[in-house]
Amino acid sequence: MLCKRIIPCLDVKDGIVVKGTNFVNLREAGSAVELAERYYEEGADELVFLDITATLERRKTLVELVEKVSKVIRIPFTVGGGISKVKDIEKLLNAGADKVSLNSSIVKNPNLISEASQAFGSQAIVAAIDSRTIGDIHKVYVKGGTEETELETIPWCRKVEELGAGEILLTSMNKDGTKSGYDIDLLKYLSEELAIPIIASGGAGNKEHFLEAFKEANVDACLAASLFHYKELEISELKNYLHQNNINVRL
């Protein structure tokens, strides 16, 4: 049986890992490459790097980061942040990334998903969706969660699947940074509704939250950042706990 995955996420600014709370107030957590190596040794199944450097130099620094990371880890990793062209995706994959995560660019140009998945295979294309729930409505946000769009989360998830995305990385903005648990209801709905894997993001605060997301929402992977960066929870401890609770993980 396929294992459930634990994915540390590294928000990177100028090569340094930072973590925001509700997408603001960034705190530093160390060098991206060093942290990547630590997570690899500790048993992470996969890593995600999101470059939040807001400069024109970003594309170049992102390729350099991918090259450095791919030299030190032997597990798959995804890279994202401001990627909007097929040519850029090609450069990142050729530099050693396994997947790219696309967010604002696919809202602006949904065809990028089909172009990229035809060129590189759907397994290389992760649709990252930042969702905020207001009342009963789930809305898609872009530009690092600063801009509301016309799109509603559930139809947008269906659309990205239809266009050829290989996975959805769903971040609940209401939950992100709160450590109050993942957005179980929304994740559960999407997990049942869609045929592609779902990665839960936003809200992990303790081991039980991961168990809940795997058991109740049946997600394929759980992503977390600060919890791992500051060693509040060790990956090995988390995986042992999940294993004891009958979740199939790679030990």
Next chain:
Amino acid sequence: MIALIDYGAGNLKSVANALDDLEVNYFVSNKADEINAAEKIIFPGVGEAASAMNKIKEKEIVDVIKNTNKPLLGICLGMQLLATFSEERNTKCLDIVKTVVKQFDSTKVKVPHMGWNKVEYKNANKLFSNVESGENFYFANSFYVPVNEYTIASTFYDTCFSASINKNNFYGVQFHPEKSGKAGLQILKNFIELC
């Protein structure tokens, strides 16, 4: 020297990094005569079958792959292309292993099959020397090679499929050894030293 085939459809950099870890001499090439002169050949691949086959044809390396008597390791799509035919855009493949590549049933399981899954075998092939049956490897595939007479290790998803195959000098792994931690490196080491 190991030839790492570069036909523009690959996890080439990642495979090269893993070979660097193992301190193996290799060269990257898409030229038939160079590939032919190597002691062993690694045939990587990610992406989609039809465009990959087109690229192999463009580079005029179909014959060197089909006719080589050197040990050759196909990785992921590289393994699937060893089959006769792929249901992925109904693609005619290299026809080295007589089988048809099929798609996972997305009404039963999530597709792509993405992540770590157990690879099991009854009798250890050289390729799995010092790797226990049941070890987890990293996969990222929507299509699979069914279990056939050349299957040397299998994995279960919606069905049991070939995790690895071996026919004469041709080897294939559906998973990514270059992305499967230490067990993955052991597979590459075995191919280089034992196959």
